[in-house]
């Protein structure tokens with residue numbers, strides 16, 4: 275029998291047969307420090323984390339955050355002239371990851387993002403992933419499943435999928451992205467052509 279704890283542990287990246295959406299808390303899994311520092315090194319800074327909380331930002335240390343109360347799906351992502359360096363690990367529940375991807379692309383098109391790193395599941399079979407990978411400059415497909423942090427500070431295992439980091443921005447940033455994310459998996463450039 276599947277326990278509630280097991281459902282919650284697995285919910286981040288997949289569903290458990292027979293579980294109800296209401297059982298799943300896939301919105302509050304935090305990115306471990308090592309990946310945040312790699313993103314900061316790749317971009318030079320983290321100006322904005324559009325899907326965050328005060329607790330999550332103790333690790334991310336973004337200059338500005340949007341929380342669920344701000345609702346970044348409907349607010350303007352302008353932070354600084356010339357565009358911000360944006361870290362995004364969106365909520366994965368329901369259709370939120372697709373809506374978050376659309377919000378990121380809108381902000382990119384509006385010139386509000388100079389550089390960006392997104393962390394999502396390696397879901398190459400989804401429409402939202404296709405939209406992101408068509409716009410990114412480089413990507414890193416992890417060679418492991420990330421043990422995310424829970425709000426009580428513990429690392430959680432039990433992921434059923436690998437993840438992908440997508441980099442958006444200039445080529446110099448992409449070089450930095452490759453140098454810092456090589457340690458986590460397979461880095462590819464979207465400028466490869468055949």
Ligand SMILES: C[S@@+](CC[C@H](N)C(=O)[O-])C[C@H]1O[C@@H](n2cnc3c(N)ncnc32)[C@H](O)[C@@H]1O
Nearest residue numbers: 301304305325326327330340341342345346363
């Ligand atoms: C997967 S966690 C990631 C937290 C942090 N960005 C990180 O990388 O560790 C997603 C966060 O987004 C917040 N969130 C959910 N919906 C939101 C919304 N509409 N606007 C802003 N934040 C939201 C959740 O409360 C949660 O803290």
